[in-house]
Amino acid sequence: MKPTDDMPSMRQLRYFVALAEAGQYRRAAERMGISQPSLSQQIAALESRLGHRLVERRRGGITLTPxxxxxxxxxxxILNGASEMVALAQTLNSGVAGTLRLGATPTIGPYMLPAVLRRLHETHPGIKLMARDGPPRDMIEDLLAGRCDLVVTQLPLVAADLAQRRLYREPLMLAVARDHPLAARTHVTTGDLAGLDMLSLGPAFALHGQIAALCRDAEARLVGEYEGTSLDALRQMVAMNMGATLLPALYLRSELPDDDGDVVAVPFRSSLTRTVGVAWRRSLGRPRLITQFLDAADHVVGTAYRDRVVRDRG
Amino acid sequence: MKPTDDMPSMRQLRYFVALAEAGQYRRAAERMGISQPSLSQQIAALESRLGHRLVERRRGGITLTPxxxxxxxxxxxILNGASEMVALAQTLNSGVAGTLRLGATPTIGPYMLPAVLRRLHETHPGIKLMARDGPPRDMIEDLLAGRCDLVVTQLPLVAADLAQRRLYREPLMLAVARDHPLAARTHVTTGDLAGLDMLSLGPAFALHGQIAALCRDAEARLVGEYEGTSLDALRQMVAMNMGATLLPALYLRSELPDDDGDVVAVPFRSSLTRTVGVAWRRSLGRPRLITQFLDAADHVVGTAYRDRVVRDRG
DNA sequence: GTTTATCCATAGGATTTTCCTATACATGAA
DNA sequence: TTCATGTATAGGAAAATCCTATGGATAAAC
Incomplete structure (x- = not known):
């Protein structure tokens, strides 16, 4: 906008308030650390902008006009608002408060986030999180479009302008119905899957890629009719003996009571894993908020998840 | 304060909001009527002041950081506040709204102000008035000290830096008890007052000066024991036959039922009057608010008071 | 793969604003 | 009158802001 805005400037407002409080130009100018003529000018400019005389100049001090x-x-x-803004900026800057918009895939979020959010709330009560849920592909899209700041998902990702940080690696296990021929095995190998019907999540999920690749290698059959959107749905399908699938170890720990379900998980002899981590836009930099989130996640991985996952930082 | 204030400037806030709304530097700059580099600089300056990156620069547009x-x-x-301030200034400027702090002496205010305020409220509903009451001397002091803006009082005044405006002149009448020897007279002259006991308000009232002067001229006796602070109190004293006094015609009209009171008012053959008007500090100028008040007062004088007072403008 | 287009950042110089010193003007006090 | 106090004005210095021109980085087009 043109040099002469019709709005009062912060400076003018500050001077005006100082003048009203000091009651004199001279003293007000002194308090503001400027000369009296400068104050005079700014007040005159403010009066001119508002089209009004604001103070009466009188011997012994000034009086405000109506x-x-x-x-x-x-x-x-207005000045208070500005002060609050600066104060808020400092608070945000210190990393003790702020709002992070989080995205998570249903194959990880429900089992990891609660613990991480609890930890984060303990250490930084001022930090608020808004979480959304959806297939990784959609989450990444939201992330790139700026609709969320941080996504918890399976890694690696291919997007070039996303920063990524691995959190841990967890085993994937073969899940079969209790009465399935493989249910009694202590281990399986890829070869055991030959000819098996395999269920998967939709192609928007990273797990889908792993399952599909495994099917190709093992010459198993990928059942395409149904593609779930949650691990729970997948487990139901397995329980109904519609096929086998891969389920992550952490999910099994949290959702499947040991040896007491309709679904049995069998580990692979040669370890099959997925990597879990977070991603954010490089252009976001590395705000304190993200560091705080990563610290909380690391803490959870290093305590509650210890011995269940492979810590995989970097 | 030093050139580099720690507060954001209005301009920076405007640019920031425009940028957030436009989603691009170029478009935002265009909307603000400045070049893109200028916008760039201001945004960078704002970020620097707040100690925070506020926007992510990305191809195809910007995204706000958390x-x-x-x-x-x-x-x-903050910008809304500033806009409101400007809007308020315009409203005040137009004279349709505002707050006027009014002072009035008890010998005038209670009988004139209600009608004036009613009129003012009808024509300018946005104007608010705060009224205070007290002896003219105190009111003038308040006026000079800036504790009120406009005083309704008896004129003339001696203060040099007060602007004055006469509103009307009203007769002063001799008030005596019903059974007083002079009560039956249709007129009195100064000579009739010789030896009479005269009551007065305190010396802080202008009426006191007139009564005292009359006493000197007429060789009447000014009763000093009691000095009231309201015409009502004075009337009570007169009714109890403690002496006579002067009462203004408007007061008598509004407070004394014709020929039906304990006090009788007798006019002077040679007119004795007091002048009523308003005063305000010259340094206040002549704000619209005062003009509006004067207009309302003139209207009342010219209608309700017509034939009872002498219009005495100027 | 190179080119082009788009978008923001930076640089240097012009313009505007703000500030300061010095001084004038106004008013009440001595 | 002269002095003291308080604000306004003038002129030049300093700072902030703006503009044009240009650089760098990335996505789209060829």
Whole structure:
């Protein structure tokens, strides 16, 4: 906008309030650390912008005009708003508060986030999180579009302008119905899957890629009719003996009571894993908020998840 | 304060909001009527002042950082406040709204102000008035000290830096008890007052001066034991036959039922009057508010008071 | 793979604003 | 009158802001 805006400037408001409080130009100018003529000028400029005399100049000090009295609270309010803004900025800057918009895939979020959020809330009560849920592909899209700041998902990702951070690696296990021929095995190998019907999540999920690849290698049959959107749904399908699938170890720990379900998980002899981590836009930099989140996640991985996963930082 | 204030400037806030709304530097700069580099600089300066990156620069447009999202509503709030301030200034400027602090002496205010305020409220509902009451001397002191803006009082005044405006002149009448020897007279002259006991308000009232002067001229006796602070009190004293006094015609009209009171008012053959008007500090100028008040007062004088007073403008 | 287009950042110089010193003007006090 | 106090004005210095031109980085087009 042109040099002469019709709005009062912060400076003018500050000077005006100082003048009203000091009661004199000289003293107000002194308090503001400027010369009296400068103050005079700014007040005159403010009066000109508002089209009103704000102060009466009188021997022994100034008096606000009726208009000045009406303006004073407004000026104070505006300045308070600005102060609050600066204070908020400092708070955000210190990393103790802020709002992070989180995205998570249903194959990880429900089993990891609660513990991480609890930890984060303990160490930084000022940090608020808004979480959304969806297939990784959609989450990445949201992330790139700026609709969320941080996504918890399976790694690796291919997007070039996303920063990524691995959190841990967890085993994938073969899940079969209790009465399935493989249910009694202590281990399986890829070869055991030959000819098996395999269920999967939709192609928007990273797990889908792993399952599909495994099917190709093992010459198993990927059942395409149904593609779930949650591990729970997948487990139901397995329980109904519609096929086998791969389920992550952490999910099994949290959702499947040991040896007491309709689904049995059998480990692979040669370890099959998935990597879990977070991603954010490189252009976001590395705000304190993200560091705080990563610290909380690392803490959870290093305590509650210890011995269940492979810590895989970097 | 030093050139580099720690507060964001209005301009920066405007640019920031515009950028957030436009989604691009170029477009935002265009909307603000400045070049893109200027916008760039101001945004960078704002980020530097707040110690935070506020926007992510990305191909195809910008995205607010978490901190930027928190700041945006604050920035909007501050700008709204400033807009309101400007709007309020315009409203005040137009004279249709505002607050006038009024002072009135008890010998005039209670009988004139209600009608004036009613009129003023009809024609300018946005104007608010705060009234205070007290002896003229105190009111003038309040006026000079800036504790009120306009005083309704008896004129003339001696203060040099007060602007004065006469409103009307009203007769002063001799008030005596019903059974007083002079009560039956249709007229009195100064000579009739010789030896009479005269009551007065305190010396802080202008009426006191007139009564005292009359006593000197007529060789009447000014009763000093009691000095009331209201015409009502004075009337009570007269009714109890403690002496006579002067009462203004408007007061008598509004407070004394014709020929039906304990006090009788007798006019002077040679007119004795007092002048009523308003005063305000010259340094206040002549704000619209005062003009509006004067207009309302003139209207009342010219209608309700017609034939009872001498219009005495100027 | 190179080119082009788009978008933001940076640089240097012009313009505007703000500030300061010095001084003038106004008013009440001595 | 002269002095003291308090604000306004003038002129030049300093700072902030703006503009044009250009650089760098990335996505789209060829």
């Amino acid at each position: 208009a000045g009295r009406e303006m004073l609270p407004h000026a104070r309010g | 901190a930027g999202r928190e700041m945006l509503p604050h920035a909007r709030g």
